[in-house]
Amino acid sequence: MRWADRLLGHYLHSVFTRQMRFELGGPVALPEATQSGPDVLYIHVPFCESLCPFCSFHRVLLNRDRAKTYFRALRGEIRCVAERGYHPSVVYVGGGTPTALTEELCETLVLVRGLFPVQQISIETNPNHLREEVFGTLKQVGVNRVSVGVQSFDDRLLRAMGRYDSYGSGEQIAQRLFEAGGRFDTLNADMIFNLPGQTAQSLQQDVHILRDLIGIDQVSWYPLMTSRRTGSAMRHTMGAYSLENERLCYDLIRQSMGDCYQLSSVWCLSRKSGLVDEYIAADTDYIGVGSGSFSYLNGVMYANTFSLRRYARLIDERGSAITALRPLSLRDQAYYDMVMTLFGLNMDVNTLQRKYRGRLHRLLWKELLLLRLTGAVHTEGGQMRLTRRGQYQWVITMREFFTGINNFRDQMRHQVRAELDILDPPAGY
Numbered sequence: 001m002r003w004a005d006r007l008l009g010h011y012l013h014s015v016f017t018r019q020m021r022f023e024l025g026g027p028v029a030l031p032e033a034t035q036s037g038p039d040v041l042y043i044h045v046p047f048c049e050s051l052c053p054f055c056s057f058h059r060v061l062l063n064r065d066r067a068k069t070y071f072r073a074l075r076g077e078i079r080c081v082a083e084r085g086y087h088p089s090v091v092y093v094g095g096g097t098p099t100a101l102t103e104e105l106c107e108t109l110v111l112v113r114g115l116f117p118v119q120q121i122s123i124e125t126n127p128n129h130l131r132e133e134v135f136g137t138l139k140q141v142g143v144n145r146v147s148v149g150v151q152s153f154d155d156r157l158l159r160a161m162g163r164y165d166s167y168g169s170g171e172q173i174a175q176r177l178f179e180a181g182g183r184f185d186t187l188n189a190d191m192i193f194n195l196p197g198q199t200a201q202s203l204q205q206d207v208h209i210l211r212d213l214i215g216i217d218q219v220s221w222y223p224l225m226t227s228r229r230t231g232s233a234m235r236h237t238m239g240a241y242s243l244e245n246e247r248l249c250y251d252l253i254r255q256s257m258g259d260c261y262q263l264s265s266v267w268c269l270s271r272k273s274g275l276v277d278e279y280i281a282a283d284t285d286y287i288g289v290g291s292g293s294f295s296y297l298n299g300v301m302y303a304n305t306f307s308l309r310r311y312a313r314l315i316d317e318r319g320s321a322i323t324a325l326r327p328l329s330l331r332d333q334a335y336y337d338m339v340m341t342l343f344g345l346n347m348d349v350n351t352l353q354r355k356y357r358g359r360l361h362r363l364l365w366k367e368l369l370l371l372r373l374t375g376a377v378h379t380e381g382g383q384m385r386l387t388r389r390g391q392y393q394w395v396i397t398m399r400e401f402f403t404g405i406n407n408f409r410d411q412m413r414h415q416v417r418a419e420l421d422i423l424d425p426p427a428g429y
């Protein structure tokens with residue numbers, strides 16, 4: 001690993017650790033929507049049929065009764081979001097495994113479509129849910145993008161991740177993905193690179209399966225991103241985590257997929273033009289609902305409680321489950337906007353200048369200068385575009401951003417540990 005990449009990683013780690021210092025307390029009411037309001041609604045469903053050792057998301061083992069209670073509260077929170085005047089048109093359902101209880105998910109999406117002018121619904125799922133009856137139900141409620149957690153097709157790695165028994169062998173997963181092709185506007189595979197024990201050959205084989213055998217619409221290639229706690233738990237099951245090979249893996253993926261796929265964010269490759277990565281939006285504001293979800297509204301980050309019990313109770317009693325918030329300084333807001341916008345490869349400097357009333361260069365002079373000096377961006381006609389060199393720098397940036405979020409999740413989950421230890425076997429925490 002190059003010293004400059006390492007240095008950048010350390011610097012960003014400290015930036016995002018500082019930005020993730022939330023004020024705890026609450027509950028706090030969701031602010032009333034402003035006229036423009038965010039377009040994106042994120043819905044969190046934390047239930048999974050088994051828990052993967054590398055995963056730092058807010059997730060618990062599926063229990064039908066608990067999940068039904070949760071979905072009831074979730075619908076309550078969605079109604080409250082509508083009452084506060086929000087009208088999002090893009091819906092993203094993540095988890096966890098949102099399709100773990102399809103009937104509850106669909107009831108929730110019917111409600112969402114009744115309340116908001118929905119144009120796009122994207123959901124995450126796992127390979128064992130790629131079944132005819134699930135496709136039909138999802139299509140009926142308007143789902144048009146499905147993102148499947150594959151991670152790898154290598155049986156050795158799937159076994160190490162504890163996914164082989166739950167979600168099938170690499171060959172079975174590839175077959176299911178192939179059969180799911182063409183059912184939705186976009187079928188995306190979520191893959192991981194830089195897993196412990198992952199070789200160049202294994203990664204190349206993954207690319208071959210996705211590109212040549214399945215011909216998948218889109219692939220999101222995530223670098224392995226662990227929180228402190230998950231990293232140490234993972235060491236026992238998968239081996240030690242290191243950043244040494246991250247860049248090599250990224251370059252290999254880019255070279256192998258490059259001829260048939262185009263980059264739509266620094267780690268998302270799309271076969272057709274017009275497909276977007278789920279995290280890319282013109283406006284960086286969004287509303288999150290569900291336990292452990294985040295919202296970003298007018299320069300303030302909000303987080304819902306990570307306790308499932310408290311979540312249901314707070315929604316019942318108060319209509320909001322926000323228990324932590326973090327107002328960002330104007331500089332941090334501009335920095336956040338720059339990070340999120342360049343994640344999508346291209347930043348319209350004039351738009352951000354208008355948003356920050358002409359102060360963008362004053363607020364971010366160090367960052368913008370550094371981007372130019374290191375050759376990370378190319379500017380032309382008010383458009384700042386990541387260069388090939390800058391694209392990997394942004395992988396580091398996003399990795400450290402999500403690691404900061406994962407460490408915050410660790411902290412929050414630790415606070416409700418007694419409850420989560422009952423829900424999950426402690427090793428999965």
Ligand code: SF4
Binds near residue numbers: 048050057097
């Ligand atoms: S990676 Fe595994 S534990 Fe994490 S959300 Fe997906 S299925 Fe659940």
